[in-house]
Amino acid sequence: MKHHPDSNPDRPQSDARRAFLRGVPVLTAAAVLMPAPARAAEGGQHWGMLIDVRKCIGCQACTMSCIQENAVPEGSFRTVVSTYAIKVEGGDQPAGTYVLPRLCNHCDEPPCIPVCPVSATFKRADGVVVVDGDRCVGCAYCVQACPYDARFINHDTGKADKCTFCAHRLEAGLLPACVETCVGGARIFGDLNDADGELRRRMEAAAGELKVLNPGQGTRPNVYYIGLDARFEGKVEGQGTLWRPRAVHG
């Protein structure tokens, strides 16, 4: 897609120079997963998100906006952008930055749901996985069962909490807070059933590169990624952060 139309036609792109900039591709290849976007509730909406990791600048605007929008208590997070310094082996630079926005995947086969002893958590027809706050007993079984660490017990409400895709905003015809404020434009949100929508258009354009987190868990996520490095699909093998965010509860 790169073109240098007018610049120095007498000096064509030299391969050496390309190599200078690009170096060795860093993304380890992983099983390509092409999702079938049309989902249950055919005809209705099925919300989904696409995260283009290449566009993420790790600014945590998403993280902060989610906290403010959803009154997430200190120490808890519905979304976060994990950030890593990774050694680049045999590449053009000794190390690089890798960022990975994480949130609830609103799985189609969500392991968090069957475990709930009171059926407080469920998947809506529009694909959003939610917790019925009137019913939840705060047993945290769903917290254990989610393979993505997407749930937590909200210490202000005493109930299971997680990303709702900002369902309250969707109902008002608005976008999720984290999407609205994504500085890099990495978060694309929309209806997976809308073939003409921006989300599906972008997904189709990136068809070969689409991946989901931890596909081996069979959860069938509705959050897709472009630029997902296989080393970050599941539990990351590496050195953990030195500091734990402060948590106030009790």
Added chain:
Amino acid sequence: MNPDIVETVNVAREVAWLPWAVQYFFLIGLSYGAFLVSLPGVVFRRAGWDGISRLALLAALVCGLTAPVALLADLHQPGRFWHFYAYFSPDSWMSWGAFFIPVYLGGLMLYAWLAFRPLLASHAAAGGRLAPLAGWLAFGGHASRNALYGAALLAAIGAVLVALYTGVEVMVVRARPLWHTPLLPLQFFITALAGGIGLTLLFRRFAPVAREGDAAVLRLARALALTQAAVLAVGAVWLGLGLSGLSAVHAEALAQVAPSASWQLTAIWAAGATALTLLLAWKRPGSGLLIGLLALHSAWMMRWTIFIGGQEVPKTGAGFYTYQLPLGPEGLMGIVGTAGLWIFLFVALTTLLPLERLGRPQA
């Protein structure tokens, strides 16, 4: 640890099942373990088991009554416990558990009452402390064997269901490889049994009874040795499956913790403690106090490690989270609180059913 990937910004998920949960699983395990020890003497009237089985039954009762309170406390909406019954959810093992617990506890209490009626009556007759209450509770004091069999059967069914659900509830959590191994329920069961035996041995040690029951102690020690051998065997199978890669789930579980120095230490500690208990129980079966404590320690530690340690393994993040026991109700105070309840119940029950009376073989 892979030094080539260094996490610079991430968040930790705090432990969601608190020490309360450890206490519950520990106590309910001790209860059904001790319940099993109560059977030879109380139900099957096996020679020499008489006193010790009654002590076991007391242990089952004290632990069984304490356990659900700890479970309740682990809920962040304890006042909504009735939702479990209002919104039965057959897909959830926890939901089933909510029904199994009353089956077991109902059966256990009935069984214990039936078993202890004669003793309560004699306590009342002998004018022991709170004699009128004991007399009232004895409700005649007849030993009704058929009813006892029925109650024991109910409790046994309950115990099996509780053992099953407590194990499987944890095992089904695929998101935690450390929990998600088919051997886990078995491990829970064996250590629960060992703990039940251990607690019985402890009771026995403090029951000021004559030497006459030593044979039973020796038998219990043997049984304990067997459980420890089984723990080691199952552990070896777990490790073998993990190391060989024959079983993917075990391999994954092993891979999660193997690189961690603190986990290695824990594993060595646990294996060492088990081997020591085995050795002592086999070679010096008379050291009831020591092996009893060791067995209890192993049962508790196993659950602490699985629950709290297991939750220290991030599902997505790098490295490990470090759990620090908070001092408040969600931590140390919670542990102390359950212990307090346990002690209160123990004192209350042994006031009516003094250990020496329980432990003394009946004519």
Added chain:
Amino acid sequence: MKIERRELIAAGGLVAFAAGFSQTLGRMVSNFVGEAEAAHNLHGRSAEPEFRVDPVTGEFQPNPAQQVSYTACLGCTTLCGVRVRVDKASGRVLRVAGNPYSPLSTDPHLPMKASVKESFIALSGFQDKGLGGRSTACGRGNAAMDQMSSPFRVLTPMKRVGPRNGGQWAPIPFEQLVKELVEGGDLFGEGHVDGFAALRDLSTPIDPDAPQLGPRVNQVAVLSSVNDGREGFARRFWNQAYGTLNFVGHGSYCGGAYRSGSGALFGDMKKMPHAKPDLANAEFALFIGTAPGNAGNPFKITGAQLAKGRSSGQLDYVVVDPVLTNADNRAAERGRWVPIRPGTDGALVMGMMRWMFDNDRVNTAYLSYPNLTAAEAAGEPSFTTATWLVITEAGHPREGRYLRGSDIGMEIAEDERYKDADPYLALGADGVPVAAATLAAAAALESAGTVDVGGRSVAVQTSFELLRASALKLDIEAYSAICGIPADVISGLADEFSSHGPRACAIAHGGMMAGNGFYNAYSVLTLNALIGSLNRKGGFVMNGGGFKDAGVGPRYDLETFPGQIKPSGTPLGRNVPYEKSAEFARRKAEGKPYPARDSWYPNAPGLGTQFFTGALRGYPYGLKALILWSANPLYGITGLRPLIEKELADPAKLPLIVSVDALINESNAFADYIVPDTMMYESWGWAAPWNGVPTKASTARWPVVEPKAVRAADGRPVSMESFFIALAKAMDLPGFGPQGMADIDGKRLPLECAEDWYLRGGANVAFAGKAPVGDASDEDLSLSGVDRLRPALERTLKPEEWRKVAMLYTRGGRYQPAGEAQDAEHPEWQAQRFKGALWLWNENVATARNSLTGKRSSGCATWMPPAFGDGTPVRDIHGEADWPLLLMSFKSALQNSYSIATRITGLHPDNPVIVHPEDAARLGLSSGQRARIQTPGGSAEGTVIVHEGVMRGVVAVEHGYGHRELGARAHRIGDVSQPQRPDLAAGVNINDLGLPDPTRGGNVVWVDAISGTAVRNGLPARLSPV
């Protein structure tokens, strides 16, 4: 006994049980008696949406309980346009996101003619509009709203109790504050303190023997931070009405070295014009000492454009930096991080230049145009001095200066000599020097070596030749050895940089704050001249700038007034030639003009770095009063605190320190008085992008929420504006009060409150340019919350004005349409062009003398090792044997210098000290371990993180931590104590470890010798485990 024990045990058990289960019990009870949850059981405590947009019809429905207003963020100096969502009942800010009209937050931004309602719909999910029209606030911008309700805010005027920096304050009424400050007196029981009235002495010289220093009023100095859209007002008071010369911002400890380097290239060392890469259209960008998407101003839009460019494949970029930052993204594969040793950028760049000269990659065609007309005729939108001749004759009185018409005998009036009318010269076609401005086509880049001046031959060279010679001083291997970048990477960079025609750019900023920062920056920026990318689409482009509010505008005169003062004298920062001082005259008379007592910086702007040591050591003079307005020099200036901490606490050395601020920071903790100022969304102002926005833009700041500070007797909230107005009234100063200002017809108008100033400034903005903006509708007013301003608008402005000014407030500013960045006739040229020359050779730099040695330095880009004030290389004094490492800082991607007490800190509560694995192994350090960092200036303890994302031999520290204030220490105000938050003190601030300059007596901070800017990159250091 036995029985009692049983009971005791049982009771103990019960007590423990009760304690352990109290919480459970409480929760059970609260289930029944606790507050009822909000109706929406699925959404927890999420906020109600601010409005609704029907996903099918796009029909819009406001939420009457909330207000959505457009104003500016102050989460960093970018001052983005944001939308603030407020709960009307409580006045609480619910959330902040971007203003879709603002080019600092949106790409492309909405046209002004879109109604407010349309702007809201454009943000919604309707037709996926909100994805394309996404308007954002960054992580800090989202978290910054926490400051509004921070328990650490200053809300009332206060006066210190006990010694300075004691952390104890007494709240005082505003009226008492004004009276005490104006009249002075024995304010603290420590003796008499002069008030502002007495200090405003406009006639008595500070020193009769040195009249150059100016009048005593200069002994009142003001240090502020960034122009947050209110600086014009503050300057009107201090410079024009009160009369002091000394009002500076934070430039000299921000990225001043970069701006001075840019000023050298753009030929103005005082105003320092500068340009930025046109990331939206560039093919290649080279970031040397600025990390796009990690920090930078404008932070957010740069990050957005970088993300877009690297994922669409339009943009390749390289970041040269000692430390890995969020500018890198391993998923994108289109950026590259090149690690470098701090303070060695000049070597890298001169190496690149050498490769370009050697390989014929310098755009000589472009460089050969001697003036703009010739350049434009050849299709170039800018030009350089490459062909201009410089006198290089050793010992010539004008050595280092450009050869001028008068030098070769052109007819120039004596008083015009070497001024504008005296032309610069280049060689015409026949090899004879002619006025460069008159040549219609290319001129020679190579001189003949000499020119004939009145029969005498004088050695000359073109700027081009001088630069080339400078680049050729070392070979690439030698440059490589200095900067630690392999030679093939240097040539690869040069190759890449010069392979995109003008659609490439090299840029710098904070990374230039080294002991040779000026030359490094001048070198980096000169690269752009060599490829001719200035004013080119996709190249090196100028800021669009703001619409002027505080000037002699189309509607009101916000600049001049009767009785205004033109301050004079020597600035406290000594940024004037030493040779014009009384000291020089005296020393010269004594036969030894050099060294001066301390360094002077004739080619620098106002220097906050010199304020404190200058004032406290009385050189060039002491201060009687210092005003700190929202500035934090003690936290921000490298090495300052340890040098002056004690003296600053001593009122005998500096009798009065007054701060105007919304928080207590490390600097105003030393104040005698703190006056509360408005915070972020409470403030007025007209802010303009600092740079990086090619279209014209002015961001409107207005109180979208009621200011929280106490109100004065007149009912107005106390703020910077109300304070200065009250001072002006009390001292009867010109330019304020009932006749304080005027409309453009000269009709006198009151300047008695902030609205008088900012609304009329708004009228100037609204009416600027060819046509004024349109009128705001009633719907615009009500949807944007601007109806709250309506009474003030109508009261203050003329009938034909108020709806136009309201238009600006409803849109959050005035913004030129996005499509107008490029020139209509020449789509490859920028609309906003720098029309002057790019100075490959800067004669002012070349001919200025170091006041300590009398020596001169290079007039063009060059490699020079980091050095102290007298030119002694740092490593000559603090050698590698003792100090094997180099310590530097980089901006936190998340924090700024004052965001510590917001939710963003929860994500990253501390700043680890980054150490390379090889260094760590040698020192026996591993991640998580504590280590002691030592420099010749101090020592501190930090936690180490080890990874490959740092240059070997470098210790990197994220800036924004290591606080002592802003919540890290609980102050006592009256009898109320602030909350204890020791966690906010976590981490290290390398500024506590900065070096004093031993060649300047050891009691001043180390600064770059040309630009006078703080040195925070490349401090000699060592590290050891603790």
